[in-house]
Amino acid sequence: MSGVAIIAGYAVRESMRRRVFPIVILLTGAFLALYAFGVYKAFQSTEPFRTEEIGAGAIVDQQVLFSATLFGLAMFATLFLGTVLAIFLTHAVVRGDAERGLLQPLVVRPVGRTALLAGRFGAAAIVCGIYVVFVYVCELLITHAITGWWPDRIARPAAELVGAVVVLVAISLVGSIFLSAIANGIAIFMVFGAGLVAGLLGQIGEALNSGSLKTIASTTSWALPFEALYQDGLNAITADTAGFTRAALSLGPFGGAQAAGASFAPFVFAYLAFFGFIAFLGFRRKDL
Amino acid sequence: MAVAFSARGLAKQYGNVKARGGVDVAVEEGELVGLLGPNGAGKSTLVKIGCGLVRASAGQAEVCGAPAGSREARSAMGYLAELFRFPGWYSADEVLELHQRLAGSKGGEGERTELLGLVGLEEARKRRVENMSKGMQQRLGIAQALVGTPRMLFLDEPTSALDPAGRRTVRGLLEELRRRGVSVLLNSHLLSEVELVCDRVVILHRGDVVAAGRTEELARPRGIEIDVDGGTRHYEGDREDVPRLVTELVAAGESVYGVRVLTSTLEEIYLEAVEGDTA
Numbered sequence: 001m002s003g004v005a006i007i008a009g010y011a012v013r014e015s016m017r018r019r020v021f022p023i024v025i026l027l028t029g030a031f032l033a034l035y036a037f038g039v040y041k042a043f044q045s046t047e048p049f050r051t052e053e054i055g056a057g058a059i060v061d062q063q064v065l066f067s068a069t070l071f072g073l074a075m076f077a078t079l080f081l082g083t084v085l086a087i088f089l090t091h092a093v094v095r096g097d098a099e100r101g102l103l104q105p106l107v108v109r110p111v112g113r114t115a116l117l118a119g120r121f122g123a124a125a126i127v128c129g130i131y132v133v134f135v136y137v138c139e140l141l142i143t144h145a146i147t148g149w150w151p152d153r154i155a156r157p158a159a160e161l162v163g164a165v166v167v168l169v170a171i172s173l174v175g176s177i178f179l180s181a182i183a184n185g186i187a188i189f190m191v192f193g194a195g196l197v198a199g200l201l202g203q204i205g206e207a208l209n210s211g212s213l214k215t216i217a218s219t220t221s222w223a224l225p226f227e228a229l230y231q232d233g234l235n236a237i238t239a240d241t242a243g244f245t246r247a248a249l250s251l252g253p254f255g256g257a258q259a260a261g262a263s264f265a266p267f268v269f270a271y272l273a274f275f276g277f278i279a280f281l282g283f284r285r286k287d288l
Numbered sequence: 289m290a291v292a293f294s295a296r297g298l299a300k301q302y303g304n305v306k307a308r309g310g311v312d313v314a315v316e317e318g319e320l321v322g323l324l325g326p327n328g329a330g331k332s333t334l335v336k337i338g339c340g341l342v343r344a345s346a347g348q349a350e351v352c353g354a355p356a357g358s359r360e361a362r363s364a365m366g367y368l369a370e371l372f373r374f375p376g377w378y379s380a381d382e383v384l385e386l387h388q389r390l391a392g393s394k395g396g397e398g399e400r401t402e403l404l405g406l407v408g409l410e411e412a413r414k415r416r417v418e419n420m421s422k423g424m425q426q427r428l429g430i431a432q433a434l435v436g437t438p439r440m441l442f443l444d445e446p447t448s449a450l451d452p453a454g455r456r457t458v459r460g461l462l463e464e465l466r467r468r469g470v471s472v473l474l475n476s477h478l479l480s481e482v483e484l485v486c487d488r489v490v491i492l493h494r495g496d497v498v499a500a501g502r503t504e505e506l507a508r509p510r511g512i513e514i515d516v517d518g519g520t521r522h523y524e525g526d527r528e529d530v531p532r533l534v535t536e537l538v539a540a541g542e543s544v545y546g547v548r549v550l551t552s553t554l555e556e557i558y559l560e561a562v563e564g565d566t567a
Contacts, residue, residue, distance in 0.1 A: 109390035
C-alpha cells in the first residue's frame with residue numbers, strides 16, 4: 001500500500017471521527033429540511049406554472065424563474081457548507097498538528113512529507129467532494145419534487161462545485177504550512193469572502209455596465225478560481241434558457257453568472273498543481 | 289564497531305539564536321547513550337535533526353550510514369517525541385497498526401502483541417487513546433517507536449509522564465533493547481535513570497558538548513571512607529591508596545569494618561559540566 005493511500009485512509013477516518021463531522025451532518029440535515037420547507041411555502045404562494053406576458057409578446061416562464069433562482073441560492077449554500085467542511089478538515093494539517101504533537105510521529109516514518117501532504121489533500125478533497133455532491137443531489141431532488149423543474153445541466157454544476165471546494169482545500173492546505181490553525185482558518189474564510197465580494201462586484205458591474213468592476217471581478221476570478229467555478233455552475237443550470245426568462249433571471253443571483261470559457265478547466269488544474277508545488281516546497285523546508 | 293548515529297560539526301541557527309554549535313556525537317551499534325543538559329542546551333534539536341524533523345544549519349548527521357532525514361535513515365530508526373499525541377479515537381492496537389503500515393512492517397498482530405507486552409499495555413489493547421492516562425499514552429508512544437524493529441532509537445524524555453513503576457518498566461525495556469543490539473539515544477532530565485541504564489553520557493550546554501564518556505571515566509575521586517571502632521573516618525585519596533590506609537589503621541590497632549572509595553555522582557559531574565546553570 002503506498003504511503004499516500006495510507007495517509008489518505010488515516011485522514012478520511014480522522015475526518016469521519018472528528019467531533020465536527022456529526023455537527024456538519026446535523027446542520028446539513030437542518031439546512032435541507034429548511035430548504036424543502038422554504039421551497040414548498042414559496043411554491044404555494046406563487047403560480048409557477050403560469051407564463052407571464054410582460055408586454056409586446058415577451059414571455060417569462062415562471063416555473064424556470066422561480067425554481068432556478070431558489071436552486072441557485074441553494075448552490076451557494078452548498079458551496080458555503082463545503083467550504084466550512086474543507087476548512088475544518090485542512091486548517092490545522094501541518095502547523096496545527098505539529099504544535100499538538102500529532103504530526104511528528106507520522107513524518108519520521110519512511111512515507112515522507114510529500115506523501116503526507118498528498119494523502120491529506122486527497123482525503124480532504126474526497127470527503128468534501130462526496131459531501132458537496134450529496135448536498136447538491138438532495139437539493140436537486142427536493143427542488144424537482146416540489147416544482148417539477150430540472151436544471152438544463154445537472155452533472156456540470158455539481159462537478160464545478162466540487163472543483164470550487166477542492167480549490168479551497170488546496171489553498172487551506174498551503175495556508176496550514178505557514179499559519180497556525182486559528183490564523184489559517186480565519187484567513188481562508190476571508191479568502192472565501194473576498195471571492196464572494198468579487199462575484200458581487202461582477203454582478204454590479206454587469207448591471208451598471210462598469211468596465212472597472214468587471215475587470216476587478218475577472219481578475220479575482222483568476223486569482224481565486226473557486227468563485228468562477230461557482231459562477232460557471234450557476235450559469236450552467238439555465239444554459240439553455242433564453243429570451244425574457246433569461247433576462248429576468250439575470251436580475252437575481254444569476255446576474256453575474258458568466259460562462260468560464262474552455263481554457264478555465266486547464267487553468268484550474270494548473271492552479272492546483274502550482275499550489276501543490278508551493279506546499280511541497282514549504283513543507284519540505286519546514287522545521288517541526 | 290559500526291556507528292548507528294553520528295553527528296559531525298552539527299549546528300543549528302534559529303534566527304539569530306544558536307541552538308547547536310558544531311557538535312560531534314556518535315552512538316555505536318548496540319550502545320545506549322544518555323543525552324543530558326539544561327533546558328535550551330539543544331538536546332531536542334539534536335534528536336530532531338537525527339530524525340529529519342529539523343534541518344541542520346551546518347554539519348552532517350547520519351543514521352545507520354544514511355543521511356539523517358532520508359528514506360533509508362527513516363526506515364532504520366524509531367522516534368518518541370518529547371511532546372506527542374495520538375488521535376484520541378484510535379485504540380492502542382490501531383495506533384500500532386497504523387505505524388506498522390507507515391513503517392512497512394510485516395510484523396502483523398504478533399509484533400503488536402509483543403510491543404504492547406513490552407510496555408505493559410496488553411490489557412489496554414482495545415482501549416481508546418482518549419481514555420488512557422498520560423503514563424499509558426507515554427508507554428504506547430514507546431511501543432510505537434519500536435514498530436518495525438528499528439536499529440536506531442531516538443527517545444526524547446520517554447519517562448517524563450511516568451510514575452516510578454512506569455519508569456522501572458521503561459528501564460527494563462531499555463535493558464532488553466540493549467540485549468537485542470538496538471542503539472539508543474536517550475534524552476532525559478532524570479540523571480538517576482541515565483546513570484542506571486546508559487553506557488555513556490553526552491552533556492550538552494549552550495549548544496556544545498561539554499562532557500562525554502562513561503560515567504566512571506567522567507567521575508572524579510572524592511576520597512575514601514573507612515568504618516572503624518570510633519565511627520567513619522574520611523581520607524583524601526583514591527582506590528590506589530586503600531591498601532596503604534587499611535594497613536596503617538590495622539598497624540595502629542584499629543579494627544576495620546568497611547571501606548568505601550568515593551567518586552562524584554553523575555549529578556555532580558553534570559552540575560560541574562554545566563557550571564551551575566540549571567535554568
